[in-house]
Structure formats: structure tokens, C-alpha cells
Amino acid sequence: MKISLITRHAISNYGSLLQTYATQTVLKKMGCDVEVIDYIPQDEHHFNIAKSLLQKNEQWNTNIFKRIAYLLIQTPGYFLAGIKFEKLRRTLLKLSNRYTTLDELTKDKPQADIYCTGSDQVWGPIGCKIFDPAYFLSFSGNNEKKVAFGSSFGRVEFSSSTLDTYKKMLAKYNAVSVREKSAVAIIANMNLTIPHQVLDPTLLLTSNQWNKIIKKDINKRYVLIYQLHSNSEMDIYAKKFAKQSNLPLIRITPMLHHLKRGGWPIFLPDPEIFLSYIKNAAYMITDSFHGTAFAINFGTQFVNILPEGTQTRNQSLLELTNLTERVVRSYQDFSFIEKKINFDPVHRVIAKERERSIDVLKSMFFNKSS
Numbered sequence: 001m002k003i004s005l006i007t008r009h010a011i012s013n014y015g016s017l018l019q020t021y022a023t024q025t026v027l028k029k030m031g032c033d034v035e036v037i038d039y040i041p042q043d044e045h046h047f048n049i050a051k052s053l054l055q056k057n058e059q060w061n062t063n064i065f066k067r068i069a070y071l072l073i074q075t076p077g078y079f080l081a082g083i084k085f086e087k088l089r090r091t092l093l094k095l096s097n098r099y100t101t102l103d104e105l106t107k108d109k110p111q112a113d114i115y116c117t118g119s120d121q122v123w124g125p126i127g128c129k130i131f132d133p134a135y136f137l138s139f140s141g142n143n144e145k146k147v148a149f150g151s152s153f154g155r156v157e158f159s160s161s162t163l164d165t166y167k168k169m170l171a172k173y174n175a176v177s178v179r180e181k182s183a184v185a186i187i188a189n190m191n192l193t194i195p196h197q198v199l200d201p202t203l204l205l206t207s208n209q210w211n212k213i214i215k216k217d218i219n220k221r222y223v224l225i226y227q228l229h230s231n232s233e234m235d236i237y238a239k240k241f242a243k244q245s246n247l248p249l250i251r252i253t254p255m256l257h258h259l260k261r262g263g264w265p266i267f268l269p270d271p272e273i274f275l276s277y278i279k280n281a282a283y284m285i286t287d288s289f290h291g292t293a294f295a296i297n298f299g300t301q302f303v304n305i306l307p308e309g310t311q312t313r314n315q316s317l318l319e320l321t322n323l324t325e326r327v328v329r330s331y332q333d334f335s336f337i338e339k340k341i342n343f344d345p346v347h348r349v350i351a352k353e354r355e356r357s358i359d360v361l362k363s364m365f366f367n368k369s370s
Helices: 014-029 049-055 064-092 102-107 162-170 183-189 207-211 231-246 256-261 271-280 289-298 311-320 343-368
Strands: 002-006 033-039 095-099 114-117 145-151 175-178 222-225 249-253 264-267 283-286 301-302
Touching: 002 014, 002 095, 002 222, 014 033, 014 064, 014 271, 014 343, 033 162, 064 256, 064 271, 145 343, 162 183, 175 343, 183 271, 183 311, 207 271, 207 289, 222 231, 222 271, 231 249, 249 271, 256 264, 271 289, 283 289, 289 311, 289 343
Parallel strands: 002 033, 002 114, 033 095, 114 145, 145 175, 222 249, 222 283, 249 264, 283 301
Antiparallel strands: none
8 A cells, every 4th residue: 555645754854754763663573664755845954044033023023123133043054954863864764756836746646545634733824824734735635535644733822814714725635644633623613524543653652662773772861852942941950950959951852942951962863872862861852752652652751841832742752651649730849850750551551552543553554435
């Protein structure tokens, strides 16, 4: 069975890359021939991403001098990360031809038995757009099978006109599953078939399966910070947390401008090194959904700082695993150093949900009535 998968595979961060790799791996184990649609609109290409982000940044977009300063600071980092992740994608993923516009994709789409929208924030704001119809499979024909696996809106607030458009596009799917509880509610309110809620693809692979990628363990104790969002209070908290625990602070990041935020820098590591640092950390401080997912999978002690605007992803996973107490409510709270997570019940929940999610995946792809 030939599967064409479209997802946010081309963002220069480890979560986007590894969730795509995990989906590809799971489907290949089921005997499918999986190809990732290499769709990268111009405003999401690493040459242009700083310009795209500037358009939405009110703080830096007030005058020409601030705009120039922003681009000078941000562009080199996105450029270096883009080159590195382009190489990683070609190594880890089976990619289609490159498409840079929806029109190109519509006119010459890959041929497949099933078209699949994958996981991550595919149904929310994309680049400079409110949403991108490509991630709703608008390029596929009316008689072609369309499914969504573990897809996410990324947030919960949308205009009524956007929700009306979403309803029309989602109604064309043969089967839909989503990643967050909030996404189930959004679709249920559209009076569409209530979707299955499934695990993020990174959690469909066991820690033993991810261990096969890791070539070498990090043999020292440290506090790891993996941070995606700008938050000076988080920077200060991480430094104090490391000092309180009497351990060095290590910062792992694909972004050059993050290095000034503190912690010994590990810049643009390969995925096996990225995973090894998470697996072997004494503690991990993160605002990343996928950082949280990997910490849970590896049984790494962690604390979570909910990011503004997209916190529903993190909350959904923490609620599922009964770990909401690991959210930092006060930047003066370092009690997590002594309050250790018992991962036995957590991993039992994940194992059960993994089995159920894979069953959902099989039913969506192999059930002819879907």
C-alpha cells in the first residue's frame, strides 16, 4: 500500500523531524510504502523563516531599524539550522519531489493509495497564513482515500469563519484521529464524527526502539534545558534549578540566538546526541511538547513550563499520564528536585495507549469502510 504523508516535517527542530520519522517507521512496520510529501512553502523555507516570523512580531516590527536588527540576529541561526535539518531529512526520511506551492502540489501530486495528514500542528496557523489547505489534503481528489493521524490544531481559539472552513475540509476525510483532547472537542462541536484521540507518533516507538538510534550514552549528571519559546523567566529559573541541585546546566538547541540564554551549549546536535542528552539527564526543564514526550518515554525526571498560546498540547499529554503536578506554577518552586516521578504507572498508561493508537492506525489504513 502506497501512503503519501504530509506533515510539518521541514521545521528546523527535533520534534518535527522525529515525529515524521516515527510515523514513517510505524507505517513501514505495517508493510506500507511511505513517502513524505516534501512540501515547503517559501515562507517556511529556512532562507525566509526569519522574515516570516518578523511579520508576526509586534515588538520588532515597529520601525526599519528594529526590523534590520531582528533579521541580523535571527537569520544566521535559521540558515545554519536549515542546512543541518535539510541534511537530516534526506538521511532519515523518504521524500517526494519538492513542492513550494499548493498549486504545484495539486497539479503534480504523488500517486498513492491513501493520502494522510500526519501529526504536529498541521491545522493551525502556518507561516504567514491563518491555515494551509495543503495540510487538509485539498490537493487530493474527491474519490481518493484521505485520513488524518494524530493531527493537531495547536491551539483552541479560531474565528467562526475559520471553523466553518475547517468543517468543510474535515468532512472530506474518510477517517480522522487527533493528538489532543482539545482537538476532539473542536471537531465534536462541528457535528462531525468524533475523532479518535491517539498518541503523538514519537510515543508509538518504545524507548528501546529509540535507544537503537542512540550510539553513545552521556555518562555524567546534569540538568538539561530544551527550550523553544522566548521566556527570560524560564532562563533564570533553569540557572537557579541547576544551582539548587548542584549540577551543571546544559542547553541543547538548534537555534544560534538561544545560546546567550545560559547553560553549557550543545548546538545543532545530531538526533542520536539530542536523544542521548534527554535520556541521560538527571533533570530536564522544557517548554517543548516533544521534549516532554521523550522525557516521559525515557523515564527522565522533568519539569514543564507551559508555553503561551500552544499549551494545550503539553497539558493534554500531562493529563493523560497524571503528571500535571510537573508543571512549574511558580518560578521560585524547586521542590521538583526532591519530588521524583514514579514512572511505572506512567509507562503502563503509555503502553496501553500505544497499543490502542496503533490499532486505530491499522483500522484507518486497512479498514476498507473507513
